Amino acid sequence: MDNIIFELSNVYFSYPAKIPALNGIDVKINKGQKVAVIGANGSGKSTFLQMLNGLIFADKGKVNFCGRQLDEKAFNDGKFSLDFRRRVGFVFQNPDAQLFCPTVEEDIVFGPLQLGLDKNQIQKRLEELITALNIKHLLDRSPHRLSIGEKRKVAIAAVLIIDPQVLILDEPTAGLDPLTTRQIIDFLIEANSNGKTIITATHDLHIVEDISDMVYVFGREKKIVKSGLAKDILNDLPLLQENNLVHIHRHKHEDTVHIHPHLHLDHHGDNH
Amino acid sequence: MKNNNFIQRSIIGALAFLKDLIFAEELAARRGFLQSLDPRIKLATFLLFIIQVLLARNLQVIFFLYALCLLLVLISRINLLFFLKRTWFFIPLFSLFIAIPAILSFGLSSVLPFLMRVLTCVSFTVLLSITTKHFALLRVLRIFKIPQIFVMTLGMCYRYIYLFVEIIEQTYLAVKSRVGTFVHYKNGRSIAAWNIASLWQRSVKLNDEVYKAMLSRGYRGEAMVWNDFKFRPRDWLWLLVVLIMFVTVSLRGAVGDEAIFY
Numbered sequence: 001m002d003n004i005i006f007e008l009s010n011v012y013f014s015y016p017a018k019i020p021a022l023n024g025i026d027v028k029i030n031k032g033q034k035v036a037v038i039g040a041n042g043s044g045k046s047t048f049l050q051m052l053n054g055l056i057f058a059d060k061g062k063v064n065f066c067g068r069q070l071d072e073k074a075f076n077d078g079k080f081s082l083d084f085r086r087r088v089g090f091v092f093q094n095p096d097a098q099l100f101c102p103t104v105e106e107d108i109v110f111g112p113l114q115l116g117l118d119k120n121q122i123q124k125r126l127e128e129l130i131t132a133l134n135i136k137h138l139l140d141r142s143p144h145r146l147s148i149g150e151k152r153k154v155a156i157a158a159v160l161i162i163d164p165q166v167l168i169l170d171e172p173t174a175g176l177d178p179l180t181t182r183q184i185i186d187f188l189i190e191a192n193s194n195g196k197t198i199i200t201a202t203h204d205l206h207i208v209e210d211i212s213d214m215v216y217v218f219g220r221e222k223k224i225v226k227s228g229l230a231k232d233i234l235n236d237l238p239l240l241q242e243n244n245l246v247h248i249h250r251h252k253h254e255d256t257v258h259i260h261p262h263l264h265l266d267h268h269g270d271n272h
Numbered sequence: 273m274k275n276n277n278f279i280q281r282s283i284i285g286a287l288a289f290l291k292d293l294i295f296a297e298e299l300a301a302r303r304g305f306l307q308s309l310d311p312r313i314k315l316a317t318f319l320l321f322i323i324q325v326l327l328a329r330n331l332q333v334i335f336f337l338y339a340l341c342l343l344l345v346l347i348s349r350i351n352l353l354f355f356l357k358r359t360w361f362f363i364p365l366f367s368l369f370i371a372i373p374a375i376l377s378f379g380l381s382s383v384l385p386f387l388m389r390v391l392t393c394v395s396f397t398v399l400l401s402i403t404t405k406h407f408a409l410l411r412v413l414r415i416f417k418i419p420q421i422f423v424m425t426l427g428m429c430y431r432y433i434y435l436f437v438e439i440i441e442q443t444y445l446a447v448k449s450r451v452g453t454f455v456h457y458k459n460g461r462s463i464a465a466w467n468i469a470s471l472w473q474r475s476v477k478l479n480d481e482v483y484k485a486m487l488s489r490g491y492r493g494e495a496m497v498w499n500d501f502k503f504r505p506r507d508w509l510w511l512l513v514v515l516i517m518f519v520t521v522s523l524r525g526a527v528g529d530e531a532i533f534y
Contacts, residue, residue, distance in 0.1 A: 050484065082490065085490040090485075092488075097481030097482050098485045100432075101407075102428075102430055102431050113498060114490035114492065114496055142297070142407075143431065144435055144438075
C-alpha cells in the first residue's frame with residue numbers, strides 16, 4: 001500500500017459541452033515504476049496525464065496521490081500544493097505551451113523559483129542539467145528559435161530541475177529524429193534507475209519496451225482496454241490493430257503485391 | 273490580383289516585423305562595448321544622455337552628444353549606415369512635419385536645434401534598444417517598481433508574437449496553395465475572417481495550455497522571476513565617466529553663449 005504513488009478508481013471526466021474524455025479508469029502506479037500509456041489520437045491519454053498532474057479533476061471517481069485525494073480542495077491547501085508540485089513534474093505535449101518565457105534560461109529556472117528553491121541550488125542544478133542534456137549553448141536563446149528536438153530537451157530540463165520523484169511525459173519523442181529520440185529515452189531510463197517514477201504517453205511503439213514495466217492501452221471508448229507487460233501488449237496484434245497502433249503495409253515482391261500489418265518497433269525496420 | 277494585395281501586404285509586413293526583431297536580437301548578441309554593459313547601468317546612463325539633450329541650451333552640447341552616440345555605435349560593432357538609416361527615418365515622422373510652418377517662415381536654420389534634439393534623443397533610444405536584448409530591457413523595468421506580473425506578461429507577449437506570426441505565414445501559404453493567387457475580394461474577406469477566427473481559437477487553446485504549464489511548475493498567482501544581472505568593474509567605470517561628462521557638459525552648457533530655446 002505504501003508503495004502506491006497514484007491510484008485511480010472508476011474515474012470519469014468530460015470537457016465542456018459534455019465531450020467525454022475518460023470513461024471509468026482504474027489504475028495503480030507504484031513508486032519507481034516505468035509506465036507507458038499508448039492509444040490512438042483522442043483516446044484520452046493527455047487528459048489522463050493532466051489528471052495525474054492535478055491540472056484537471058475527476059467528475060466522478062477518485063484520484064489519489066500517496067493516499068490523498070487530488071481535487072480542488074487539496075490544491076487550495078498551499079502546503080500540499082507546493083509539496084505536490086515539487087514531487088510531480090509534467091512535460092507537456094506541446095513545447096510551445098510549456099516554454100513561455102522570453103529565454104531558455106528563464107524557462108528552465110521558472111519552476112524552482114516558484115517553488116521557493118534556494119537560488120544557489122537552482123544555479124547548481126541548472127549547470128548540471130544543461131551539461132547533461134548538452135543545451136548550454138541555448139541558454140540565451142528565445143524558445144521560438146529552437147528546433148523541435150531542442151525545445152523538447154529544454155522542456156524536459158525545465159521539469160527535471162525541480163528534481164521531481166515522478167516524471168510525467170506527454171509524447172516526449174513526437175516529431176523527433178532517431179538520435180534525439182534515443183538521447184531522450186536514455187535520459188529517462190537513467191532517471192528511472194535513479195529511483196524516479198516515469199509515466200509516458202506515446203504513439204511510438206518502438207520506445208515502449210524501453211520506457212515501461214507496465215503498459216496501459218487506451219481505446220476509442222476512452223477507457224483502458226488492456227494492461228500488461230510491454231512484450232505481451234506488443235505481441236497482441238489484433239489489439240494494436242483495433243486501436244490504430246499498427247497499419248496495413250503494402251509493398252511489392254517482384255510482381256506480387258504483398259499486404260500485411262506493419263509495426264514500428266525499431267528504427268531499422270526489420271521487425272515487420 | 274489587386275484585391276488580394278491587402279492581405280498579402282499585411283502578411284509581408286508581419287514577416288518583415290519578425291525578421292526585424294530577429295535581426296535586432298542578433299545585434300544585441302554581438303560582442304560590442306554597449307552589449308557588454310549591465311542593462312541597468314546602460315539604461316540609467318542613456319536616460320542621463322537624453323535628459324542632457326533635452327536640457328541643453330547650447331547647440332554644441334547636442335552636437336557633442338550626437339557625435340558620442342555615433343562613436344558608441346561604432347565601438348558596439350553596429351553598421352553606421354544601418355544605424356543612420358534607422359534613426360533618420362524617424363526624423364520626418366516626429367519632427368519635420370511639426371516644424372514645417374517654422375521652416376517656411378524663418379528658414380531651416382531656425383529649426384535646426386529642434387531637429388538635432390529629436391535626432392539625438394531618437395538615436396540614443398534606438399541604440400539602447402538594438403544593443404540590449406528585449407527580455408533584458410523588460411527585466412530592467414523592475415527597477416521602476418513595475419509589478420513582476422506585468423513584466424512577465426509583456427515577456428510572454430513578446431515570446432508568442434513570433435509563434436503567431438509563424439502561424440499566420442503558414443496559414444497564408446496553405447490558403448495560397450489551395451486557391452491560387454487570384455481570389456475574388458468577397459472570398460478573400462471571408463478567408464481572412466475565417467483565419468482571424470481560427471487564430472483566435474488557437475490562441476485561446478494555447479492560453480489554457482500555458483496557464484496549465486505554469487500551474488504545473490508551481491505558479492500560484494505571484495510569479496518569481498530570475499535575476500542574474502551582475503555589476504562588473506567596467507559598468508561602474510562607464511557610469512563614473514558618464515556622470516563626470518554629465519556634470520561637466522551641464523556646467524559648460526549652462527554658461528554657453530548660443531542659448532537655444534527649442
